[in-house]
Amino acid sequence: MPEPDALAANQNRPAEALGIAALRDQVARLERAGTVPGPRGKLHPITLGAPELDRHLPGGGLSRGALHEVAGAGADREQGAAAAGFAALWLARLQDSGPVLWIVRAGSRAAIDLHAHGLHQQRLDPKRLILVAAKRDDEALWAMEEGLKAKSLGAVLGEIETLDLTASRRLQLAAEAGGVTAFVLRRWRVMERATRDAAQPIAAVTRWRIAALPTTQEIGWRVELTRCRGGKPGSWIMERADGSDEFHIQWERGQPERAAPLSGDLAPLLGGRSLAAGARTG
Template identity: 35%
Template sequence: MKQPAIKNDIFEKLQKQIFSLQGFTPPSEGKQVNFGLGAAEQGFPNHVFPTGAVHELISDGQQHAAATTGFMAALLGKLMQDGGLSLWISQKRTLYPPALKFFGIDPDHVIFIDVKNEKDLLWMTEEALKCQALCAVIAEIKDLDLTASRRLQLAVEHSRVTGLLHRINPRMLGNTACASRWKISPVASVLEDDMPGMGFFRWDVQLLKVRNGQTGQWQIQWTAGLFEHVSIAVQVATGKDLLKTG
């Protein structure tokens, strides 16, 4: 009678070890960050957005890039909520640093590094991810192959720094060693009670790939320093709607 229980215990231990090697730290280990992503976090192993791992975010065009930058800033604000320093590395930086305050980030705690070419950017990202003194490293990098992504993942496995790679108009999307792949699209904000001005930031969030997890798609809004899921009314077409008569 005890044999199945022993086997289950061994299986759970092996699974935790595999998750740890892949960058998914169990909730009982290390510092935990409450991102508040709700249903979007359920797709990850242990139902927790993994820190100490590398994540890639894909953008097609400047409009999507702006939305992705906002979403990354919101994640960065959660990672830096207890203080610390982060690095933001790019070739053509378009971010306005004072705007980070909207996401609870002191711009003075973010070190911005502008480099001339992608080779230097990749090298600097790897070296930064090895630095245990940092909370996170954000790198705006266009292309990333499997070998380079493995080097980045190995770096964070020792330092436990979280890496966010923003890939704008990548030439191709191949396999990488990143813990997850996201695509963020802008969604029109909604004004509350017909008030003038602009509503809260809202994104269409797609989790395209996640190791040992489930993909999904959600609409998420940034409200008063918190992620908030937006309910969407879905209209389903009937068979008659799909048929055309001659």
């Protein structure tokens, strides 16, 4: 298996890595995985500031100018609270390039259940947040496409219930054309539909599942990357203490990367986990 980080590999074994890098480039171009030079030139990937996770992603981060999917697991499939928190972490890293358009599923402005103070605590600056209330999926999808045409936006997020291959491909193409990063936050009203829908293929570059985990920290999630174009799926336990900017990330499932071995940080992490487990049984 080649290293996920072509740049790091370059420094180690130039000759071999160059060939691999060229291949990677070609594959990326073929797949148009958001790495095509857009109107902003070469698009650098978005990093989360959590090396264990960033390094797993092809190119060292999430592709800009591409479509990504975030969905909650369990009760969060409907509530979309953990999923919103995870998406907010990424969006916060994109705000330097422009405001974020967040299309909330709500019949009116008064029915918006997204809490700006809560997003602020996930590092998203509410000053650079524009909210749109969309009653139905078709409205939200339309608003997303319009938003993706506005090159001065940093990112567009839409809360969508049903998304098929065609609609997601439209979003992916719009994101590519404008160089604006798109997120769909899946939120289902009916659980049976959630189970059926979540397995449907869509044209997103990455697909994430976020499940709340018992923790005593500010956040505690199982983060699953179920699909990653040009990369491999993975699963992590992710925690962050109140007021801290450091994530504690533990690789959980899938094949661990050679280039990203579990570091010595593991010990305190495991401590946190056992503490959480204690809370669960207690």
